[in-house]
Amino acid sequence: MARRYSVRRQRGFTSIALLCFALLYLPIATMVVFAFNAGTTVGALEGVSLRWFATAWNNDRVIEATIRSLTVAPIAALVATVAATMAALATTRTASYRGLAFKVAFINQPLMVPEIVTAVALLVVFSRIKVWTGYTGIGYLIAAHIAFCIPFAFLPIRARLETMDLSLERAAADLYATPWMVFRRVTFPLLWPAILAGFMLAFVVSLDDVVITEFIKSAGQETLPTYMLGQLRRTVTPEMNAISTMFLALSIAVVTLFFFLSRKKD
Amino acid sequence: MPEEKSAIEICDVTKLFGDAFKALDGVSLSIRKNEFFTLLGPSGCGKTTLLRLIAGFEYPTAGTIQLHGKDIATLPPYQRPINTVFQNYALFPHMTASQNIGFGLEMLGRPKAEIAARVDEMLRLVRMEGLRHRRTTELSGGQQQRVALARALAPTPKVLLLDEPLSALDYKLRKEMQIELKRLQLETGITFIFVTHDQEEALTMSDRIAVLSGGRVLQVGNPREIYDCPGDRFVADFIGEANFLSGEIIVATKDRAQVRLASGADILARLPDTAPQQGKVTIIVRPEHAEVHADGRPSPLSGTLESIVYFGTDTHLHVRLAHGDRFVVRRQNSPLQDAALVAGATVGVAFDLAAAQILRN
Ligand SMILES: Nc1ncnc2c1ncn2[C@@H]1O[C@H](COP(=O)(O)OP(=O)(O)OP(=O)(O)O)[C@@H](O)[C@H]1O
Ligand SMILES: [Mg+2]
Numbered sequence: 001m002a003r004r005y006s007v008r009r010q011r012g013f014t015s016i017a018l019l020c021f022a023l024l025y026l027p028i029a030t031m032v033v034f035a036f037n038a039g040t041t042v043g044a045l046e047g048v049s050l051r052w053f054a055t056a057w058n059n060d061r062v063i064e065a066t067i068r069s070l071t072v073a074p075i076a077a078l079v080a081t082v083a084a085t086m087a088a089l090a091t092t093r094t095a096s097y098r099g100l101a102f103k104v105a106f107i108n109q110p111l112m113v114p115e116i117v118t119a120v121a122l123l124v125v126f127s128r129i130k131v132w133t134g135y136t137g138i139g140y141l142i143a144a145h146i147a148f149c150i151p152f153a154f155l156p157i158r159a160r161l162e163t164m165d166l167s168l169e170r171a172a173a174d175l176y177a178t179p180w181m182v183f184r185r186v187t188f189p190l191l192w193p194a195i196l197a198g199f200m201l202a203f204v205v206s207l208d209d210v211v212i213t214e215f216i217k218s219a220g221q222e223t224l225p226t227y228m229l230g231q232l233r234r235t236v237t238p239e240m241n242a243i244s245t246m247f248l249a250l251s252i253a254v255v256t257l258f259f260f261l262s263r264k265k266d
Numbered sequence: 267m268p269e270e271k272s273a274i275e276i277c278d279v280t281k282l283f284g285d286a287f288k289a290l291d292g293v294s295l296s297i298r299k300n301e302f303f304t305l306l307g308p309s310g311c312g313k314t315t316l317l318r319l320i321a322g323f324e325y326p327t328a329g330t331i332q333l334h335g336k337d338i339a340t341l342p343p344y345q346r347p348i349n350t351v352f353q354n355y356a357l358f359p360h361m362t363a364s365q366n367i368g369f370g371l372e373m374l375g376r377p378k379a380e381i382a383a384r385v386d387e388m389l390r391l392v393r394m395e396g397l398r399h400r401r402t403t404e405l406s407g408g409q410q411q412r413v414a415l416a417r418a419l420a421p422t423p424k425v426l427l428l429d430e431p432l433s434a435l436d437y438k439l440r441k442e443m444q445i446e447l448k449r450l451q452l453e454t455g456i457t458f459i460f461v462t463h464d465q466e467e468a469l470t471m472s473d474r475i476a477v478l479s480g481g482r483v484l485q486v487g488n489p490r491e492i493y494d495c496p497g498d499r500f501v502a503d504f505i506g507e508a509n510f511l512s513g514e515i516i517v518a519t520k521d522r523a524q525v526r527l528a529s530g531a532d533i534l535a536r537l538p539d540t541a542p543q544q545g546k547v548t549i550i551v552r553p554e555h556a557e558v559h560a561d562g563r564p565s566p567l568s569g570t571l572e573s574i575v576y577f578g579t580d581t582h583l584h585v586r587l588a589h590g591d592r593f594v595v596r597r598q599n600s601p602l603q604d605a606a607l608v609a610g611a612t613v614g615v616a617f618d619l620a621a622a623q624i625l626r627n
Pocket of ligand 2: 313315
């Protein structure tokens, strides 16, 4: 029997694949294991306990940073998704014109410009505004997060709109639906899995951000990632592992939720 | 008043795409009320573009479109009492068959009870009562086609536009749906504007046909006029099969002319007003209007029988004429075979005065 060609039978395929998986998951597994360490180091396992989770839970600064992260991320993701949806509609539901591709690239700017550049630019502008207005609240952080979240929400929504059959919207208009009703009854119901995907992506990106947040935040405005970064400069205890593990659990929950939400639709 | 009679009045409509490409070039058509009107033409001739102008998805670069005497050329689609059956049906995948059919009435703000009653009526009309709660993605091609039709008919539009609605169906279903469509048009009394590039479909279904080519209307007429009296060579060639003979007019009278063919033979042919009244002309003869015989009797054309192609109901006889042209004759098959007609035989080709017509250049 002739064996069919399969990339899986290439020499070395299995070992390379295993190596890649090991690189991806071994560190995570190690991190999770040491979160349960009863000892005080991340080097030697001295029995299993939940003490570091308790420590993190009782650490006001951790709780405060977590609440801040979970405030900024949903607001930024929501606003970015609304803006991205409008941008995606405007760039796909129009007759093609010169400069359209340029405009799309413009919207995606935060993906292409190094994050550090955006961070410095925002810092300069925001510090001016702070001087003029005297406002030092969390608004700057939210505004910055909205800005860099937009392309992440924009990409999946635009991709979906591009492949969506225009004749459905035409058919609705033909059947007396005003442009707003076309959007409400046809475009939106068909687009919402992509909108949800865009929101999730923006949410995760915002939750995760260090560079821009580090530059923009006023004193005492730590988010969870910047707080952890700050802690790493001092002693490393398994508390970091415990926080990271909870972070991991949260993202797995979000991804799973999204998976089931989008599958239900299809 | 002319507005009384026509449903759609298209006046000198031109549509440019880009700066120079004319998808439609000075199209004028008058489509009557309750008419089954067909736009027929090869791919890319502008049929869909014309429908989209009538539906309102595009606006004409120049010219006017009137619906029952009112200019609609600049109204958006949702303000035109015109509905479309799309080529790919464009059914809403997130709604059931009933929801699809009720959509138009819902958008018009009709009461729920009225919508439900009308949806039932439509489902009955297209014989889909049993499948009302199905998602449209779970319907066969023919069923989707019926839902699309019902959806477009439900709001009782003044005009229904159909863009090649049958092209995705297999032969048998297609024949069935042709009859169904014709029945629906008669029952509803709605003006149908139907697009196809299938000439047989156009001939069997239409009250009148407009033949388009390159964004222009070449001829408008009922199926008989289009088939029997094609105005020019393109129409003659596009609709049915045709033999073309070239010759020169010797004598022309009011509606007929004596023409000397390239072979030297003289024949009589019909001479429409639109055709040239003198000089070199082209004559069309339909394959089924001519006959072939091998008994040596004098005939205007003669040649060699090259091949005989059997088609079941009829047979095509391919004759190579003495001066080189090919001429096809179609004869109905009968149980009796003509033994003298074998490939290679010398044959004569004859036809009636009524069968030969001079074309516009
Ligand atoms: N949006 C557009 N932009 C540019 N050119 C277009 C556009 N729509 C149609 N055309 C061109 O206009 C011409 C007529 O197109 P149309 O779709 O009306 O043809 P059609 O007669 O419907 O053909 P088919 O039988 O293949 O459907 C074609 O040459 C097509 O390429
Ligand atoms: Mg078309």
